[in-house]
Amino acid sequence: MHVPAEVSRMQPIHWFPGHMAKAKRQIQEALALVDVVTELVDARLPQASANPMLRQIAGQKPRAVVMTRIDLADPLQTRRWEWFLQRQGAKVVGVDARSGEGVRALFAVWEEAVAEKRARERQRGLRPRPVRTMVVGIPNVGKSSLINRLAGRAATKTGDLPGVTKAAQWIRLGHVELLDTPGVLWPKLDDEHTAYKLAVSGAIKSEVLDIPSVCAYFLLFAARHYPQLLQARYGLTELPQGTWTDAQTAWEMVEPVLQEIARRRGMLRQGGVPDAERASELVLREVQTGRIGRMTFEWAPQERLDEAARKDEPGTEDEG
Numbered sequence: 001m002h003v004p005a006e007v008s009r010m011q012p013i014h015w016f017p018g019h020m021a022k023a024k025r026q027i028q029e030a031l032a033l034v035d036v037v038t039e040l041v042d043a044r045l046p047q048a049s050a051n052p053m054l055r056q057i058a059g060q061k062p063r064a065v066v067m068t069r070i071d072l073a074d075p076l077q078t079r080r081w082e083w084f085l086q087r088q089g090a091k092v093v094g095v096d097a098r099s100g101e102g103v104r105a106l107f108a109v110w111e112e113a114v115a116e117k118r119a120r121e122r123q124r125g126l127r128p129r130p131v132r133t134m135v136v137g138i139p140n141v142g143k144s145s146l147i148n149r150l151a152g153r154a155a156t157k158t159g160d161l162p163g164v165t166k167a168a169q170w171i172r173l174g175h176v177e178l179l180d181t182p183g184v185l186w187p188k189l190d191d192e193h194t195a196y197k198l199a200v201s202g203a204i205k206s207e208v209l210d211i212p213s214v215c216a217y218f219l220l221f222a223a224r225h226y227p228q229l230l231q232a233r234y235g236l237t238e239l240p241q242g243t244w245t246d247a248q249t250a251w252e253m254v255e256p257v258l259q260e261i262a263r264r265r266g267m268l269r270q271g272g273v274p275d276a277e278r279a280s281e282l283v284l285r286e287v288q289t290g291r292i293g294r295m296t297f298e299w300a301p302q303e304r305l306d307e308a309a310r311k312d313e314p315g316t317e318d319e320g
């Protein structure tokens with residue numbers, strides 16, 4: 001059995017305290033100037049792509065949670081996540097930041113997020129003022145895409161923002177003012193599953209985890225939760241069985257499937273040996289571009305199903 005060298009050289013997952021301290025400071029400075037924080041998470045992994053530190057930094061400030069990449073996520077799971085996050089007190093909207101789908105709904109969410117504060121201000125006789133917000137999220141989650149979508153042609157840039165960076169400006173969008181520089185937070189990679197899910201989604205690159213292991217993680221997950229999509233895309237008759245324990249074992253479970261994919265795609269090494277490693281790159285690329293189909297990589301946390309049923313809302317399943 002051929003095991004790629006990278007699998008046995010799995011690197012430890014790094015956490016960057018220096019970067020985080022700086023990012024935290026910058027975001028804290030900027031947050032002091034906004035009414036509502038717009039937190040971006042990836043709809044395919046809303047928990048793993050959120051940074052828990054943001055809650056701590058943002059404190060009681062109203063949060064608008066934007067789930068990006070709804071075009072790639074499983075629609076049923078997206079509904080469940082929306083419901084779950086709303087129950088946690090966030091205002092939630094799902095968007096495709098590339099096409100702009102769902103983006104208009106954000107304006108209502110922002111207004112709603114500051115409604116109480118504005119009512120108090122009105123009572124004190126203060127003049128209505130625009131809602132100020134900033135976009136915060138992990139790298140690659142869609143911050144620039146969303147800002148560009150929102151800014152569009154109508155955007156006007158106004159005034160420098162002291163204390164953050166010289167270049168930072170507000171983008172005026174009707175009653176909303178959006179900071180044109182997003183806040184970047186690193187994902188919290190302190191658990192193996194979080195790291196693998198982020199790698200499957202493309203949020204972290206192969207310097208942290210190697211491609212064959214990430215692909216193995218994905219295949220075991222997808223064989224369990226989205227078998228029809230895998231079968232339809234790759235014409236597979238047999239799917240890998242089993243759950244993740246470690247990279248080596250997982251690779252051994254998925255290697256025959258990847259060899260089959262390699263054979264079908266003509267990915268052969270010298271002597272006609274199917275190149276499972278190359279197939280793992282292909283599969284991962286196709287996951288990340290949505291070619292295999294719409295998938296969500298983590299389930300909304302288990303809620304009491306009876307409660308969900310009583311409220312006639314979608315229930316949740318065990319991720320397993």
Ligand SMILES: Nc1nc2c(ncn2[C@@H]2O[C@H](COP(=O)(O)OP(=O)(O)OP(=O)(O)O)[C@@H](O)[C@H]2O)c(=O)[nH]1
Nearest residue numbers: 068069070095096097098139140141142143144145
């Ligand atoms: N399919 C899809 N792709 C998206 C969406 N949002 C962003 N992307 C793509 O994801 C990639 C990263 O998007 P960016 O907007 O650059 O992400 P970012 O958070 O600004 O990234 P950093 O600058 O690294 O912090 C780009 O190729 C986008 O086109 C989305 O909602 N759907």
